[in-house]
Amino acid sequence: MSPSLNPSALARLLGAWNLGAAPAYRELADVVRLLIMDGRIPLDVALPSERALAQTLGLSRTTVTAAYAGLREQGFLSAGQGSRGRTGIPHRTVPVSAPGVALPDGILDLAYASLPATGEVVHRAFADALTDLPALLPGFGYDALGVPALREAIAERYTAAGVPTTASQILVTSGAQHALNIVLRTLAGRQQRVLVDHPTYPNALDAIRASGSRIIPVPLPPPTAAGAAASPGWDMDAMVAALQQQRPAMAYMVPDFHNPTGRLMSDLQRRRLVRAAAASGTVLVVDETLRALNLDGGTTSPLAAFSAAVVSIGSLSKSHWAGLRTGWIRAEEDLLGRFIATRTTMDLGGPVVEQLAAAGLVRSLEEPLGARLATLRENRTVLLELLAEHLPDWQPERPAGGLTVWCRLPAASSTALTVIAPEFGIRLAAGPRFGAGGAFEQFLRVPFTLPPDQLETAVRALRSAQDRLDAAPQLRRTLKPAPAVAIA
Ligand SMILES: Cc1ncc(COP(=O)(O)O)c(C=O)c1O
Structure with missing residues (x-):
């Protein structure tokens, strides 16, 4: 049986949807459509029956029927399922009628x-990985820390970037999102506060919410015009004040080509940040997923260069390909031990061939x-x-x-x-x-x-x-x- 959404859960997601700006059935369909496209209503779940939703929302059943019919027509709800249609995204785009807009093949x-793979380089890394594989086949195939060749290659990159690191400080994960979840489950949770720069990466916010922690958003200064020379950077006074006053258990930051703004934190700000985090007893967790995508050649040191206590999260998703599903955590050995213990509650290690391919890619990171x-x-x-x-x-x-x-x-x-x-x-x-x-x-x-x-x-x-x-x-x-x- 496919999963279903109950009427009160949907009502909560809908919030104050009915503003009377358009007929109720249209407003309802518009908001459900947004929630599906936004990922807040998952795909392939059955929506509540028309009768149940009408009752929960205090609407006539005709209104809900008309809203569902609209969603079906647009391809956001499967047809032919009676009132229990399942959510989906339309495959074909509605023809574009506006002048000057070419009709794309798909949306x-x-x-x-995200980018396609760095083609040939990724393919070659997998071919090389298959050559290296026989040496590992006699082992059990379980390795909660990650394949040693990859951990060593990642450690060497940190060392070369001015952050002396050994392989025993590296835990290989299935991407940065997995890494963040391991860190959150270890350091955060109910009753805990997690500071974030605001705006920030949506999936990180979702993971922090799911951990039950309270989000402490610290706003980034407003953007300057596209032509402006200096980046507004981070509001370090606000950041330091929030750390001092709120004493969060953890701070999640994206200092290297921040998502969504693309900002790069200066070394001066990095130094101040680690000092303030140390003073408030906050573990600073930095997401370096985008660090390799340095378009203007700005020079900064990785945040861990300013303090051994910083936890760094990295990934090959943006430099090479998200399909590798390879990321990592770098931390001091004691803390890494706690992350490993958490990791084994979720999974027992990553696939070996992917890690061997990733090791080759990390060794020659600059090539593609x-x-x-x-x-x-x-x-x-x-x-x-x-x-x-x-x-x-x-x-x-x-x-x-x-x-x-x-x-x-x-x-x-x-x-x-x-x-x-x-x-x-x-x-x-x-x-x-x-x-x-x-x-x-x-x-x-x-x-x-x-x-x-x-x-x-x-x-x-x-x-x-x-x-x-x-x-x-x-x-x-x-x-x-x-x-x-x-x-x-
Ligand atoms: C800042 C940031 N962190 C993490 C991720 C997800 O990385 P991964 O594919 O390694 O899980 C992304 C992807 O867009 C990102 O922008």
Whole structure:
């Protein structure tokens, strides 16, 4: 039996959906559609029966029937299942009627900021891994720490970057998200506070929420205009104050080409941060997933260079390919021992061939990066030019690295844009996904991972979607406006 969503769980997710800006069935369908696209309602779950949902929401059954019919028509609910249709994402895009917008084959996905594999290099690493495999076949195949060759290669990279590291300080994980969950389960939990820079990576926020910890968001200073020379960086005074006052158990930060803004924290700020974390007894956990994507050549030391107590999380997902599912944790040996104990409650190690391939890739990390960085630099320029040409009232921040541009919109319309985006052939991640408490309704993250011709199609589609909102401002009110967030 496929999983199902009960009516009160759906009611909670819907929040204050009924604003009377449009017929109730349309508003209901719009909000459910957003929740599906946003990942807050999982795919392939059965929605509540029409009768049960109507009762819970205090609506007529006809309203729910009409909303479900609309979702079915658009492909967000499976057909032919009576009232218990299952959620899904439509495979075909609705034809784009706006002038100037080419019809893409499928929806252009601007919700993901990820690149295809560094082709030949990844393939070759797997071929080499198969050659190395026979030497490991006599072993049990279980290794909760990771294959030694990979741990040694990762340790060597830290050492070369100015952070002396041995293989015994490295735990290999199935990507950075797995690493973060291990760390959270070890260091955080109910009654604990976890400080984050705000905005931040949505899946990290979800993992922190799932751990039961309380999120302490510390706002990043507002973006400066795309042409501005100096990055606004981090508000270290606010960060230090929050550490002193809240004494969080842990802080999760993305100092290296921060997602979504692409900012790089200066060495000066890094030094201040580790000092403040040490004073408040907070374990500083830094996510270095994007560190290799240094587009402007900024020079900084990894945060662990400033304090041995820093926990670093890394990944090959952005430098090489997310399909490798290979990441790691670097920490002092005692703490790493606790992470290993936590890890074995979840799984007993990663697949060996992937780790052997990853070891080869880490040993020659720079090989595919030059071409990748050149492509990303060009894409960044193209995207910023397209935004300036087609959406001059948007304020994009020029990122120093990473994969995305964080844009301030002229109005609080991020969620509404996300809801109507598929009609224009694009999928978006709404600004509030990057924050706590509904913040960032006036922001949108746009990745520059697509090739220039697709970026042009995407930006023209964004323009058309924005025009549609401008022409029908009530659409913007389809969802509740973001409440002001309490920020420590
Ligand atoms: C900051 C950050 N951390 C973690 C991840 C996820 O990494 P992984 O694929 O290694 O789990 C991403 C992916 O976008 C990211 O941007």
